[in-house]
Amino acid sequence: MKNITRKIAVGLSGGVDSAVAAKILKDEGHELVGFFLKLWSDPTCSVKGENRCCDYEALADARAVAKSLDIPFYVINAETEFKKLIVDNFIDEYKKMRTPNPCILCNQFIKFDLMLNKALSVGCDYLATGHYARIVCHPHADGDPLIVDSRLRGNDKLCHLLKGIDETKDQSYMLYRLSQEQLSRVLFPLGEMTKKEVRALAVKYDLPVKEKAESQEICFFGDRDYRDFLRRYLPEEYFQAGDIVDSKGNILGEHNGLINYTIGQRKGVEQSKKLKVKSKNCNSKLSNCHSELVSESQEKQPLYVIGYDIEKNQLIVGDDSEVFRDTMIVSDLIGCHPEQSEGSLKVKIRYRHEAVECRINKSKVKSKNCNSKVVNNNETMKQFNNLFVVFNEPQRAITPGQSAVFYDGEEVVGGGIIQ
Numbered sequence: 001m002k003n004i005t006r007k008i009a010v011g012l013s014g015g016v017d018s019a020v021a022a023k024i025l026k027d028e029g030h031e032l033v034g035f036f037l038k039l040w041s042d043p044t045c046s047v048k049g050e051n052r053c054c055d056y057e058a059l060a061d062a063r064a065v066a067k068s069l070d071i072p073f074y075v076i077n078a079e080t081e082f083k084k085l086i087v088d089n090f091i092d093e094y095k096k097m098r099t100p101n102p103c104i105l106c107n108q109f110i111k112f113d114l115m116l117n118k119a120l121s122v123g124c125d126y127l128a129t130g131h132y133a134r135i136v137c138h139p140h141a142d143g144d145p146l147i148v149d150s151r152l153r154g155n156d157k158l159c160h161l162l163k164g165i166d167e168t169k170d171q172s173y174m175l176y177r178l179s180q181e182q183l184s185r186v187l188f189p190l191g192e193m194t195k196k197e198v199r200a201l202a203v204k205y206d207l208p209v210k211e212k213a214e215s216q217e218i219c220f221f222g223d224r225d226y227r228d229f230l231r232r233y234l235p236e237e238y239f240q241a242g243d244i245v246d247s248k249g250n251i252l253g254e255h256n257g258l259i260n261y262t263i264g265q266r267k268g269v270e271q272s273k274k275l276k277v278k279s280k281n282c283n284s285k286l287s288n289c290h291s292e293l294v295s296e297s298q299e300k301q302p303l304y305v306i307g308y309d310i311e312k313n314q315l316i317v318g319d320d321s322e323v324f325r326d327t328m329i330v331s332d333l334i335g336c337h338p339e340q341s342e343g344s345l346k347v348k349i350r351y352r353h354e355a356v357e358c359r360i361n362k363s364k365v366k367s368k369n370c371n372s373k374v375v376n377n378n379e380t381m382k383q384f385n386n387l388f389v390v391f392n393e394p395q396r397a398i399t400p401g402q403s404a405v406f407y408d409g410e411e412v413v414g415g416g417i418i419q
Helices: 016-027 056-069 079-095 102-121 195-204 226-233
Strands: 007-011 031-038 073-077 126-128 133-139 157-163 242-245 251-255 276-278 291-293 304-309 314-318 324-334 345-348 356-360 386-396 403-408 411-418
Touching: 007 016, 007 102, 016 031, 016 056, 016 126, 016 195, 031 056, 031 102, 056 073, 073 102, 079 102, 079 226, 102 126
Parallel strands: 007 031, 007 126, 031 073, 242 314
Antiparallel strands: 133 157, 157 411, 242 251, 276 291, 304 314, 324 386, 324 411, 345 356, 345 403, 356 386, 403 411
């Protein structure tokens, strides 16, 4: 491996992970080129974000890392593409009362499409990043999986995406939409390492960013709350007040705009002090129905968002048990149809969610050419319109717009968008 010298582009974000990934490859003797993505950043925001990946501080840090490693450094202006494909989608999804994950689309369309293509266009063989994930290759013929470096992949290999060994940092969920072509040209030098080990290497190598804190925010706005960003880019109609109701339609209070609430949320769900509901003996067809005051103890019970009635501008709430569901529908699928496999198929319904056991409705028919052990083989597999997923145990706050990513052990076997 170390005797094979390649020209590799390294995506430098200005953070610790990408810097260590570059240093590892540099020490192996490869010819490196540093790339920094200049992304769209909200010009109307007066709040400065901390350690945002696309700001001037990040650019300066990335440039300093390239200088310390003595490698060429280039800035790729992706502002237009990022605004159109990522930011506009983020806004549109919230308009539909869905909760998107912009990082997933950024990986698919910006980092591992636009930046990868730029790397290939200047003669690089591969693109390396600081993501915590691994790539596995299977021969077309039957055989055990071989964990090999991307540089050794040929046309007789099919690439699989695996979790990084550090469970706390694993980013395979964020990468599930990458195609075979993309995976075949990508290197993840940190996939076999823990964050603690990476931090230690940054200190050992005395990298300029060795003490830099980790960014936890969405990179294109500096607000602590996404609602502040949306308010600057959406008409006031999306923030109109309306009724908070329970699942039976009883009015419990007033919300301050549906867009301010997500499934499972408790904060901000305020009940009125004096609430009236129909008597249990009330016949809705009669005109003389009377109302009863809700008791103080009923008022103070915590309520959680369980849904929306967009046409009526109503926020639907219930107790915590009503936030749980045992099924979901997933569409816009990428990769192979995950077969029903008792005890082995698991799914994550959000990034920080623990993968849980599930099964797939067998009535959904997979492509005749589909090999269930192949991830994202776009050449031989088609996307499925809808997938009906049943959980072995009910899950809390299944949120439309988020991604559902399926795993067979450590391997990603497909994924899509929760409907």
